[in-house]
Amino acid sequence: MIPTQFEYVAAKSLDEALSLLGKHKDDAKLLAGGHSLIPAMKLRLAQPQVLIDISRIKDLSYIREEKGQVRIGSMTTHYQIESSDLLRRICPLLPETATHLGDVQVRNKGTIGGSLAHSDPAADWPAAVLALDAEIVVAGPKGERAIKADKFFVDLLTTALEQGEILREVRFNTPQGTVGQSYVKVRHPASGFAVVGVAVNLSVNGGKCQSAGVGITGVAPKAYRASGVEKALQGNALDAKTLSVAAAHASDGVDANTDLFASGEYRRHLAEVYTRRALGTAVSRAK
Amino acid sequence: MKTKINVTVNGVSHQGEVEPRMLLVHYLRDALNLTGTHIGCETSLCGACTVLVDGLAVKSCTLFAVQLDGSKVTTIEGLAAEGKLHPVQEGFWEHHGLQCGYCTPGMIMTAAQILERNPDPSDEEIRHGLEGNLCRCTGYQHIVQAVQCAAKKMKSKTAVAR
Numbered sequence: 224m225i226p227t228q229f230e231y232v233a234a235k236s237l238d239e240a241l242s243l244l245g246k247h248k249d250d251a252k253l254l255a256g257g258h259s260l261i262p263a264m265k266l267r268l269a270q271p272q273v274l275i276d277i278s279r280i281k282d283l284s285y286i287r288e289e290k291g292q293v294r295i296g297s298m299t300t301h302y303q304i305e306s307s308d309l310l311r312r313i314c315p316l317l318p319e320t321a322t323h324l325g326d327v328q329v330r331n332k333g334t335i336g337g338s339l340a341h342s343d344p345a346a347d348w349p350a351a352v353l354a355l356d357a358e359i360v361v362a363g364p365k366g367e368r369a370i371k372a373d374k375f376f377v378d379l380l381t382t383a384l385e386q387g388e389i390l391r392e393v394r395f396n397t398p399q400g401t402v403g404q405s406y407v408k409v410r411h412p413a414s415g416f417a418v419v420g421v422a423v424n425l426s427v428n429g430g431k432c433q434s435a436g437v438g439i440t441g442v443a444p445k446a447y448r449a450s451g452v453e454k455a456l457q458g459n460a461l462d463a464k465t466l467s468v469a470a471a472h473a474s475d476g477v478d479a480n481t482d483l484f485a486s487g488e489y490r491r492h493l494a495e496v497y498t499r500r501a502l503g504t505a506v507s508r509a510k
Numbered sequence: 511m512k513t514k515i516n517v518t519v520n521g522v523s524h525q526g527e528v529e530p531r532m533l534l535v536h537y538l539r540d541a542l543n544l545t546g547t548h549i550g551c552e553t554s555l556c557g558a559c560t561v562l563v564d565g566l567a568v569k570s571c572t573l574f575a576v577q578l579d580g581s582k583v584t585t586i587e588g589l590a591a592e593g594k595l596h597p598v599q600e601g602f603w604e605h606h607g608l609q610c611g612y613c614t615p616g617m618i619m620t621a622a623q624i625l626e627r628n629p630d631p632s633d634e635e636i637r638h639g640l641e642g643n644l645c646r647c648t649g650y651q652h653i654v655q656a657v658q659c660a661a662k663k664m665k666s667k668t669a670v671a672r
Contacts, residue, residue, distance in 0.1 A: 224552040327641070
């Protein structure tokens with residue numbers, strides 16, 4: 224369980240990290256919390272020649288709200304999100320998602336940016352950022368660009384990040400008005416990853432659904448927005464029947480994963496049941 | 511190529527050169543002879559290697575020693591202040607929160623973190639907090655009792671201090 228040899232550089236700023244990445248290109252990997260990368264390096268699935276540590280860049284670790292937007296720096300740890308009073312107040316979906324993630328030690332070290340950039344098909348954060356219709360801000364040699372969450376996850380372990388780019392921030396509009404959110408998950412008993420995880424972000428007006436964001440992880444090679452569910456909710460009274468009808472669209476058009484733990488068919492079934500539960504919980508919390 | 515690091519472990523400053531690929535757990539055990547931190551699964555699942563880095567419980571098998579330049583580390587050897595056992599250690603002793611003892615150092619380090627964040631946890635909160643620490647002997651019952659006992663000891667201590 225010893226990785227291959229590599230050179231280690233701790234970047235002090237985002238600019239320094241970008242220039243190191245530009246210099247070493249494919250030979251380098253960025254090190255954030257390391258809780259996806261280091262296990263892969265120990266198995267020698269990843270063998271970078273240079274490791275650029277960006278976890279100590281102070282300006283990449285923050286949670287703030289300004290001008291109606293919530294901004295979270297990419298090196299913010301899962302624990303910082305779990306314990307954020309600001310987020311508990313204005314977007315409880317994120318702290319709730321964090322409590323489902325790994326364990327105490329992993330949450331102390333792992334970062335939201337690292338997890339999103341790794342894009343594990345069973346990771347928890349992708350579901351939440353999809354439900355929030357977040358933008359992923361990346362910095363690159365040619366400046367910055369913002370990528371919508373549903374365009375960011377491209378395929379299994381593949382994102383829209385290009386060579387030389389660094390995930391800098393996650394941002395989304397502060398949920399306004401009467402909001403109900405929830406994250407529910409079928410946890411793999413050994414790994415703790417999501418067999419199925421459903422994140423819901425509802426805005427409610429007079430008992431009717433004004434807008435809905437539903438993100439689902441664990442089911443397909445990449446996390447996705449369940450737009451069929453969202454459409455079935457939009458403008459409708461949020462009663463048990465609407466939620467059931469909507470949840471039936473949870474895996475529309477999705478090629479579900481089959482593995483030793485769960486068949487594709489079983490995952491689709493779980494996706495529907497857990498979407499219904501997540502919606503029910505979100506509606507009961509809407510106030 | 512070796513890299514210079516400066517790490518304070520249990521209050522003692524250590525300067526040394528490490529290969530970047532050296533894991534923290536190997537640095538603690540092999541370079542500093544602090545063998546109280548155990549190597550269990552080596553895949554960041556079992557928690558036997560848990561130590562505190564700058565006050566945060568982390569799995570030392572999933573960190574490189576070079577990442578810790580300038581950091582403060584507490585291992586199981588450094589938990590007892592001035593030779594007096596930490597309340598969590600006393601709790602594990604009194605309630606026999608172990609059988610073989612292999613997971614115990616990691617359990618104690620994580621439990622200390624849980625109680626620092628939540629001085630009055632329910633049994634369920636303790637179990638949730640210890641999800642990253644596996645014990646294959648006890649069935650966890652005595653471990654939860656040990657942590658509850660430590661919580662009571664810590665509370666009565668703060669009450670006395672006031």
